[in-house]
Amino acid sequence: MSLATQDSAIRTGRVTRTLIYLVLLLFALFYMLPLYVMVVNSVKPLDEITGGGMMNLPQVFTLEPWAKAWSSAQIGVDPTGLKPYFWNSIKMVVPAVIVSTVLGALNGYVLTKWRFRGDTILFGLMLFACFIPFQIVLIPMARMLGLMGMAGTTWGLVLVHVVYGIGFTTLYFRNYYAVFPTELIRAAQIDGAGFFQIFWRILLPSSGPIAVVSIIWQFTNIWNDFLFGASFAGADSQPMTVALNNLVQSSTGVKEYNVHFAGAILAALPTLLVYIVAGRYFVRGLMAGSVKG
Amino acid sequence: MAHSADVDFKTRLQSWLPKLVLSPSLAMVLVFVYGFIIFSVYLSFTDSRLLPSYGWVGWENYSKLWRLSHWKISLSNMGIFAALYISICTILGLGLAIFLDQKIRAEGVIRTVYLYPMALSFIVTGTAWKWFLDPGIGLENVLQTWGWESFEFDWIKNRDFAIYTVVLAAVWQTSGFVMAMFLAGLRGIDNEILKAAQMDGASNWNLYRRIIIPQLRPAFLSAFVILSHLAIKTFDLVIALTGGGPGRATELPATFMYSYTFSRNQMGIGAASATIMLMTVAAIMIPYLYAELREKK
Numbered sequence: 001m002s003l004a005t006q007d008s009a010i011r012t013g014r015v016t017r018t019l020i021y022l023v024l025l026l027f028a029l030f031y032m033l034p035l036y037v038m039v040v041n042s043v044k045p046l047d048e049i050t051g052g053g054m055m056n057l058p059q060v061f062t063l064e065p066w067a068k069a070w071s072s073a074q075i076g077v078d079p080t081g082l083k084p085y086f087w088n089s090i091k092m093v094v095p096a097v098i099v100s101t102v103l104g105a106l107n108g109y110v111l112t113k114w115r116f117r118g119d120t121i122l123f124g125l126m127l128f129a130c131f132i133p134f135q136i137v138l139i140p141m142a143r144m145l146g147l148m149g150m151a152g153t154t155w156g157l158v159l160v161h162v163v164y165g166i167g168f169t170t171l172y173f174r175n176y177y178a179v180f181p182t183e184l185i186r187a188a189q190i191d192g193a194g195f196f197q198i199f200w201r202i203l204l205p206s207s208g209p210i211a212v213v214s215i216i217w218q219f220t221n222i223w224n225d226f227l228f229g230a231s232f233a234g235a236d237s238q239p240m241t242v243a244l245n246n247l248v249q250s251s252t253g254v255k256e257y258n259v260h261f262a263g264a265i266l267a268a269l270p271t272l273l274v275y276i277v278a279g280r281y282f283v284r285g286l287m288a289g290s291v292k293g
Numbered sequence: 294m295a296h297s298a299d300v301d302f303k304t305r306l307q308s309w310l311p312k313l314v315l316s317p318s319l320a321m322v323l324v325f326v327y328g329f330i331i332f333s334v335y336l337s338f339t340d341s342r343l344l345p346s347y348g349w350v351g352w353e354n355y356s357k358l359w360r361l362s363h364w365k366i367s368l369s370n371m372g373i374f375a376a377l378y379i380s381i382c383t384i385l386g387l388g389l390a391i392f393l394d395q396k397i398r399a400e401g402v403i404r405t406v407y408l409y410p411m412a413l414s415f416i417v418t419g420t421a422w423k424w425f426l427d428p429g430i431g432l433e434n435v436l437q438t439w440g441w442e443s444f445e446f447d448w449i450k451n452r453d454f455a456i457y458t459v460v461l462a463a464v465w466q467t468s469g470f471v472m473a474m475f476l477a478g479l480r481g482i483d484n485e486i487l488k489a490a491q492m493d494g495a496s497n498w499n500l501y502r503r504i505i506i507p508q509l510r511p512a513f514l515s516a517f518v519i520l521s522h523l524a525i526k527t528f529d530l531v532i533a534l535t536g537g538g539p540g541r542a543t544e545l546p547a548t549f550m551y552s553y554t555f556s557r558n559q560m561g562i563g564a565a566s567a568t569i570m571l572m573t574v575a576a577i578m579i580p581y582l583y584a585e586l587r588e589k590k
Contacts, residue, residue: 010497020392020395021397024393027389033425034465037425041424052437053435107318110311110312120586124583128579131574132574135567136568137330137333139332139333140328140329143345144325163322164325195311196310224413224416226414226528226529227528230532241416244417245532248533257430261424263420264417264420267417268414271413271414
């Protein structure tokens with residue numbers, strides 16, 4: 001599926017076109033609104049917000065809220081800012097994305113090029129796992145992490161994200177490898193190439209685009225996760241989303257909205273950057289999210 | 294003799310290798326997904342409270358659950374939320390996709406603007422909307438300062454309307470994604486049929502109504518399946534936006550399950566509610582996945 005513009009048969013008059021542009025612009029404003037609110041209010045003093053100036057540009061420009069959100073805001077019991085939680089998220093996301101993508105690539109390779117009886121059922125079982133409401137696994141997962149000695153650790157969270165992410169990564173690679181010419185594989189086999197040689201020399205070199213999709217998808221999902229972080233993280237492994245929620249919901253003291261907005265942008269920045277830099281792949285990835293691809 | 298046994302072992306290893314490579318993932322999924330589902334469903338029939346316990350109580354948790362007003366509120370909120378969320382996202386997504394499909398200048402930029410909320414965490418979305426909708430500092434306060442002193446907009450603090458603010462924020466987050474799905478569908482439609490129909494004098498309205506929209510059936514189906522499973526799983530958005538309040542006005546099954554299991558120490562009831570959530574998702578997903586995977590063969 002591609003989003004490339006094509007010569008459409010539909011013709012529209014001038015008035016209709018103006019109206020269409022107007023509606024499109026209006027919705028663009030609607031989608032930009034929360035981002036605008038977050039950005040302008042993260043760089044103004046608190047009294048400008050509480051004084052009814054939420055929609056105004058800052059009169060006094062200050063980066064104080066950003067500094068505070070990053071390194072000194074009260075999160076839970078300690079005035080640490082979001083910095084340590086940002087690193088917790090990085091330490092969790094990077095290994096989880098790598099492991100789930102590698103497993104997805106291998107699974108996709110086996111499920112398309114080394115097919116066997118019942119492989120579609122196995123794939124269906126893996127795929128359904130992506131869509132379950134995770135509430136159904138919270139209780140046993142908490143116990144399992146405890147039994148494995150991983151309760152409250154970053155590695156525990158990595159395991160959780162790998163387990164519930166491989167369904168999607170397998171889906172992506174399976175759809176991608178499905179259209180890869182099987183004759184090439186057979187020819188290599190006749191020449192005596194083994195299972196891993198074929199994967200390494202033939203499939204992997206052309207897997208760039210789908211690997212990017214899988215990495216972006218996993219990175220976004222894992223970075224943005226809240227449920228698993230809130231359920232399984234310990235004090236020193238809490239991810240960014242959980243810390244941001246603690247910052248915003250804390251009921252003690254003055255509500256520093258400007259710091260909350262700065263914190264929200266900090267939590268959004270990594271995924272937003274990835275989306276802007278690799279947005280085209282992201283869209284394609286979302287499209288591949290429908291099972292047929 | 295030894296040599297041929299070695300070759301034999303190697304070929305046998307080669308034939309087992311694919312399954313061997315697949316097995317760690319499969320084992321993880323079988324244990325951590327299906328094993329855990331069985332365990333949770335089992336717990337829903339036990340007297341578990343703070344910790345799992347194995348005293349069999351039959352359907353007691355389920356009958357207790359259905360007597361709880363908290364659960365009934367969560368379900369009716371889910372009904373309102375899912376109906377509005379799915380229908381508004383679909384209509385908005387389709388409408389914007391059709392508009393964007395008219396050879397629009399700067400289409401790429403507009404698409405990026407519509408889609409970026411999808412990259413954000415629900416906690417970020419919830420935080421932004423929470424303060425924007427807050428009557429004390431947000432929209433209400435701003436418009437009053439601008440001179441419209443009688444303006445009132447306190448939905449987020451109002452028991453009767455708070456659920457609609459959850460719909461608003463959720464629609465903001467996902468409607469662009471639905472737009473992209475429909476846009477991909479529109480771009481896949483054969484232009485020749487449209488041109489032929491135009492020759493026969495069909496108006497644009499009729500082209501869309503009779504030919505184009507009916508051809509988007511697969512996109513409608515995918516959008517429905519994805520939106521409905523997202524609706525049932527909605528959790529973090531409510532936590533960040535309203536915390537389930539005011540009162541219980543925005544509690545959903547996912548937040549119900551979380552608070553009964555982890556803060557109220559009613560694990561049996563929590564497991565029962567999770568089981569009902571799973572069954573609902575399964576009723577939608579299994580027929581869909583079955584049809585999709587069968588077709589592909």
